[in-house]
Amino acid sequence: MYRILIVDDEPFIVNNIYQLLAEGSQRELEAYRAYNVFEALDCLAHNRIDVVISDIRMPGMSGMELYERILHNWPMCKVIFLTGFNEFDYARKAIRMGGVIDYVLKNEDDDVLLAAVEKAFAELDKVEELMNQELQAKAKLQRAIPALQKSTLLEMVAEQAPSPQARARKFVEADIPILPDKPVLLVIGSMESWREGMSESERLLLLYACQNIAAEYLIPTCVQLSFTLEGYKILWFIQPRALAAGAAEDDLEQREWQHLKTRVYSIMETVQQTCTNLLKHPVSFVIAREPYEWEQIGNRMKLLTDVLDRLAGNGQEMLIQDSDQPSSTYEPPEGEHAEQLILFIQHYITTHLAEDVSLTALAALVHHSPTYLSRLYRRTTGVMLSDYITQERMKKARVLLEETGMKIQEVAAIAGYEGASQFNRSFKRLNQMTPQEYRERSILEREYKRATNVKKDKDRR
Incomplete structure (x- = not known):
């Protein structure tokens, strides 16, 4: 599943795209909207973004300046520029500089933009394939995590953790890059449901490959070290990279931790998706909500492991944030079947259309990653989850148009649309008529049916 950010200072353009x-x-994709460059930067700081569709000229910052900031956060992100006729040469030069996938004139047909988006997806697919080849090469040379590093870190999670001075000395001896006097963020992963006949060496190779994939995505943002645990689990120790570079001021250190905490969920989701695509094996993660001091790590690690054991398994991918327990969370029964989960999702959508029923929100509700839920839904039902949501919104809208005198804007809100213009556009695309035309036709059909019934009653007399 890819994520797209749409940026333009004209809300009408953003909403239509x-x-x-x-x-x-x-x-299956997740789209985000930004109505100025500052909203775009905030979104990029908190979410993994794969494709950005951006106006090439906006107040406060040009599209090219925004592109440079995009590369800082997500180096593999692809950009599509929206341009006017008078910006044609500027857009062409931007593409020649490299990194920009395409440009689309704002007055071109929808198919042109959809083709540019598909082109961006194709480029991302190529990047993933290259990563696959690189991982295969690394797997041949992969060795077990040095025993000294593993034993040293396991000592840190023991009930009687050593003093800070002793810990610092042991870290130097084991060449551990984690700072011994700073807290760490923990992530625990689990790989289960092994294919029948898989050997122990094959299982270990998959665990090491998962660690390599995670390192590829984590290294630009943080310093990390991982090792395997019993039960085919992996434990990550993570700190912001800026701490190792000497960011000592308290306010700066807090900002770096906040930056890491807001991004680590998206990073591990990407790791999960890549593991599924390249390794063809599910992996689940539970992520600590806050960094822990070394004296807390042992107890917190046990709690995270308990959460993972309780909610993960059965060949399903889960992405869990510790202590994130919304009241409407779905608790899967033991031996849960996919059909039960699908029925829960469908019931939730139909009863919460006016609320957030995005793929990300639904995935968090059932403790699965968006990628896994999307794939599971399509495999089980034969349709995309986004299509089902649109179908239910249209069904609700048609009932309201037929049976009530609500204003079009009120119908749009109840059906889950943010404005009447979006609703009108979508309704016409899917029903070949506007909502008002549909309502008028329904009234005529109802009047015709009533008149026909009256005539039948008279004829019987």
């Missing part, structure tokens, strides 16, 4: 992608793309 958002709806176009929701209804016109053949891939």
